[in-house]
Amino acid sequence: MAGHSKFKNIMHRKGAQDKKRSSLFSKLSREITVAAKSGLPDPDMNARLRSAVLAARAQSMPNDNIQRAINKASSTDSENYEEIRYEGFGPGGVSLIIETLTDNRNRTVTNVRTGMAKNGGNMGASGSVSHGFDRMGLISYPAKAGSADAVFEAALEAGAEDVQSSDEGHEIWTAVADLHEVARALEAVLGEAEGAKLAWRPQTMVTVDEADAATLMKLIDVLDDDDDVQTVWGNYDVPEDVMERLGG
Template sequence: MAGHSKWSNIKRKKTINDAKKSKIFTKLVKELTVAARTGSAEPEFNPRLRLAIQNAKGANMPKDAILRAISKASSHDVAAYHEVTYEGYGPHGVAIMVVCMTDKLIRTVANVRALFAKYGGSLEKNGAITFLFDYKGVFTIASVDIKDYDDFTLGLIDAGAEALENDGACAHVICPVANFGNIQKHLETESIAPTFAGLEYIAHTFVQVNDATLLKLIKLIDGLKDDDDVQKVYHNIDLQPDQEALWG
């Protein structure tokens, strides 16, 4: 099965310290709350909530925190969150997609626009850069949970996976959105619990940048990720091997 050669460029992340972990938990709580509020509070009857719980566990979120987030969804005091995606260009024409979950759209768009401007980018109209990305199902599985890699790969092909890459620590499975449920069921049948599962934007056109530009882009991307309203940030930077140290 062909590997997705650009996957490592997209998913490289800096080491997560305690502050970053706190931000991640905040974003997970939002997703748990919204998932429970938009459907049943019982995971077996709510696929989105089941997925949110799975991802929270994969991020080592404490069980009591997960239960509190789900319980909070029934409270009338909880803000009504809106999901919105913003598109823009960073320095050197790098495409950046920002997925947000917010209770105040005016605040969020103002913050996102200000960050783009601060680091030499620009916020664009919806649809300006989506053609540079594919919307795909993504699963991340710890390598230690894979008993036989050949059987694992063949099973995924039969379930509808289109790409698989192993970076040593994890296997990253990519599939068409239509096959997401099939992959999920196959992994459940094999008693394999992904550390992450969801729908992601994956770039298919990439931009190389010099080191100075990359540093500006890192500040922009980190600034966006640090915003409480931002859930995910996607980009199409073609990170070169000698730039990995700059990325973190």
């Protein structure tokens, strides 16, 4: 899951994801296979595949697993996955965008709708919340990549639109069309990124109180647990002290 540009909230999810590494690898493999099918099975010649491989490496996915997922794209018995985006609302008036890859849309929509309904959320129509987000490119680097000033200067030189740094790392935002050009320019200066992908950046944030935050995190857990759900984006901002009390 990727909540938004607040690292303290994103990092809250990392521990839970580490415990579900097998499921995470399965999702990463699915994205790699779909990306390889969408173009050439070579990360250097296929921007989406390169992003998927970067994401897999950032989660310490073994190279053998990555190559197996790429090879699967040319297999005659590989599944055909459909990309479907769902939109809705969570506790506290939070807007959520749920991106999925599925071979059975009836199963996926039922699971997403049920998960939302049982955990303080509700589904919205297509476009009901995405108008409040900007579609952008997102490149992620760990804190050790450099100081905030150094990363900002490198990103500016590479053509990025915005940089946000924290103790946990750096988020570099680009126009969609510039994502992979900027990523390549940054790699020459900062090394390989943790991730480079298309993202949904909220235009405004919603501050969530402790009661709603607990329910919201449970909802995101449920959605993340679904094998068909790839990423959950949201416009929530949970205060740091609340995150700590929730176990973040």
